Amino acid sequence: MPMPLSADHDWQRRVIERAKELDHEHRRRPRSPWQSAVGLALSLRFLRTAARQLLTAPRRPEPRQVEHPGPGQIAVTFVGHATVMLTTPLARVLTDPYLGDFFLGLRRAEAACLHPNDAADVNLILISHAHRDRLDLASLRRLAGRAAVLVPPRCSSLVDGLGFGRVVELAPGQSFEFADVEVTAVAARHEGGRGLFDWAWRGACGYIVRSAGANVYFAGGTAYFSGFEEIGRRLHPDVALLPVAGYEPPALRENNMSPLDAVQAFTDLGAKLLVPVGYGSFPLGYEPLDQPLAWLRQICAERGILGQLAVLGHGETCLVRGGESTRA
Ligand SMILES: [Zn+2]
Secondary structure (H helix, E strand, O other): OOOOHHHHHHHHHHHHHHHHHHHHHHHOOOHHHHHHOHHHHHHHHHHHHHHHHHHHOOEEEOOOOOOOOOOEEEEEEEEOOOOEEOOOOOOOOEEEEOOOOEEEOOOEEEEEOOOHHHHOOEEHHHHHHHOOOOOOOOHHHOOOOEEEEEOOOHHHHHHHHOOOEEEEOOOOEEEEEEEEEEEEEEEOOOOOOOOOOOOOOOEEEEEEEEEOOOOEEOOOOOOOOHHHHHHHHHOOOOOEEOOOOOOHHHHHHHHOOOOOHHHHHHHHHHOOOEEEEOOOOOOOOOOOOOOHHHHHHHHHHOOOOOEEEEEOOOOEEEEEEOOOEEEE
């Protein structure tokens, strides 16, 4: 007689099955003969995109100052790439600040959009991992001052000495309270090294920012993994800030999510609002810069969840109360 599966085994099997289905769906995606011929075609397209961008100045939207919202609300502002500003009645939180126009020789398609007065008002910075597009020393120097910085394990040495009031390493499961927010670090599936010759085994985290307005989950950099379901069950995020780019060639999905992965993660989390991040600034994968959003919109339309998708332009803000959002 077969042994009954424990709930734990059952859960693991479900997640493995879902990951396999996602792999299968990615392989089934229609590709032009040009794309499927060889990886070389994709890398040539990447080089063409990067070269074209070098000659094109980034679009530079005019930043608008974001006021602290009233009680029970949180303002979510997309600054660009993985930089998001969360403004509560008493706190101003910034994720993975990247404010420059270049990254490893790649020029930005759209500049970071953050009002200088808001930048000066930031009092808590969340760093998801030590990759150079997420932990950028030049951007951090611009923000240095009284703000506190939360970093994953074994990353504080990179930030110490930049002039911040406080640098705190937060391992998954640990929390930090500041003004009217409580930040809890959560696991991520991402290789977090600073570079090829960084042997420090640096950590990588996501963060849940709890406030009276909503629980906002910033996933950082991550591949699809079983943790989303657990994060949803334990920490109940209302808003999920999920990365959706850097998925071509497919090997990049070991560390990153495609829009299809992100929608599955959103479902696992049980969140109410999906705000995509990490796209549109730098060509970090071989996919065209505009592909992630187009694909994401298509998937959300097919699944009837377009109403839960909030695509924010650079510098655009939505006000959130629980799972309800309105454009500011
Ligand atoms: Zn990364």
